Amino acid sequence: MANAMVMGIGGVGSVIGKQLHDYDCFERIILADIDTVFAQKLHSQTKRSRFEVQQVNAMDTPALVAFMKEKKIDVTLNACPCQVNHSVLEACATAGSHYIDMAADIYSPPGLKRPGKNSFEAEIESFNDAFLDKNLLGLLCMGMDPGAVNVFARWAMDRLDTASSIRVLDADNAEVKGYRFAVLFNPETLFEELGAVPYYVKDGRLSSGKPLETEVDWVRFPEPIGLMKTYGVAHEEGVSLGLYPPFVEKGVKYSVFKYTLSDKVYHLAKSLALLDLDTWKKVKVDGVEVAPVRVATANLPKPAQLGPTVDGYSCVGTEVRGTKDRKRVEYFVYTMDSHRETYEREGYSLTEVQTGIPPALAARLIVTGRIKERGVRMPESLDPELLMENFSKAGLPIFVEKREVERM
Numbered sequence: 001m002a003n004a005m006v007m008g009i010g011g012v013g014s015v016i017g018k019q020l021h022d023y024d025c026f027e028r029i030i031l032a033d034i035d036t037v038f039a040q041k042l043h044s045q046t047k048r049s050r051f052e053v054q055q056v057n058a059m060d061t062p063a064l065v066a067f068m069k070e071k072k073i074d075v076t077l078n079a080c081p082c083q084v085n086h087s088v089l090e091a092c093a094t095a096g097s098h099y100i101d102m103a104a105d106i107y108s109p110p111g112l113k114r115p116g117k118n119s120f121e122a123e124i125e126s127f128n129d130a131f132l133d134k135n136l137l138g139l140l141c142m143g144m145d146p147g148a149v150n151v152f153a154r155w156a157m158d159r160l161d162t163a164s165s166i167r168v169l170d171a172d173n174a175e176v177k178g179y180r181f182a183v184l185f186n187p188e189t190l191f192e193e194l195g196a197v198p199y200y201v202k203d204g205r206l207s208s209g210k211p212l213e214t215e216v217d218w219v220r221f222p223e224p225i226g227l228m229k230t231y232g233v234a235h236e237e238g239v240s241l242g243l244y245p246p247f248v249e250k251g252v253k254y255s256v257f258k259y260t261l262s263d264k265v266y267h268l269a270k271s272l273a274l275l276d277l278d279t280w281k282k283v284k285v286d287g288v289e290v291a292p293v294r295v296a297t298a299n300l301p302k303p304a305q306l307g308p309t310v311d312g313y314s315c316v317g318t319e320v321r322g323t324k325d326r327k328r329v330e331y332f333v334y335t336m337d338s339h340r341e342t343y344e345r346e347g348y349s350l351t352e353v354q355t356g357i358p359p360a361l362a363a364r365l366i367v368t369g370r371i372k373e374r375g376v377r378m379p380e381s382l383d384p385e386l387l388m389e390n391f392s393k394a395g396l397p398i399f400v401e402k403r404e405v406e407r408m
Contacts, residue, residue, distance in 0.1 A: 201242025
């Protein structure tokens, strides 16, 4: 049996911990955070708990290495903000633990604006050799989107002879009751993404555009969501899928991440960007340094407390277009569920559940030897079959729409 550590016990970290506890391959699961309130809550409400709550600083790499060695951690799941990624990756490489996270830094090509210290490319470049030397897997961006959607892309690509385009599409028609405004996941992350330069791949080349003005179009999602307006948004998979060499070899020349937004969120994001309030870069106000985005979102409700107040549906999927046996073929692989029903069933919001299931499932498959790949890599580089077989069993319902066009 293996030992796992989940770092960052908010909503997503709690879902990961709960999911790991359901797997009998884990003997002990460490719930680690600076603030252990949510970890203690999960531990106390779990029958025959195998959890161990520990106060841990993810930025203290030497202490983290010693802790991992002492507890014999086999796999570490990093649910903290991406600013700690390098510290935890370094600790895992030194201590001998597999690594999984859910997000990297906002993508920025080296030399164009600033090299993304925590971008997926920088993390692969910095740590791949060390993980290979220790026979470890460092799985980056393995949440929902990015994460499961990358696996969807690989699964569809493996069924095509050629491919031309990949679109990751995220739609939500949620309504939150009782609040003037609320965000279903980390609000700082949302506004940072919406205000960042959206990079994507077009005509086989890395392209960029203006925030909330690029790749805007209408997409018809499965009912009950239907037709919604989408915007090209800065996301790791919008770049990584279009640049992944095996996909390029099959002919992919276009990849993008698109997100649906309400008019309220659109105008608010535009206003924050205009006032430069969507950034983590600290400014001095009355002699005190503060991150503007933290101030802008300080009074918003925590996503973890929104579960019982949310109605509506979320649909997150990947559309891949190509050919098979000289027929034009399009796959749309997606997950969709109800916010209300998910909360009543799981006790957590749908956004948290969708994000937390893929890394927990991947951890189980790694420690049981089912996932064989090693080194630091993105999810599209994994064999997708095991994950696709198990997503629905783990609580992430998967649907596949396939359209074929044949010339008569």
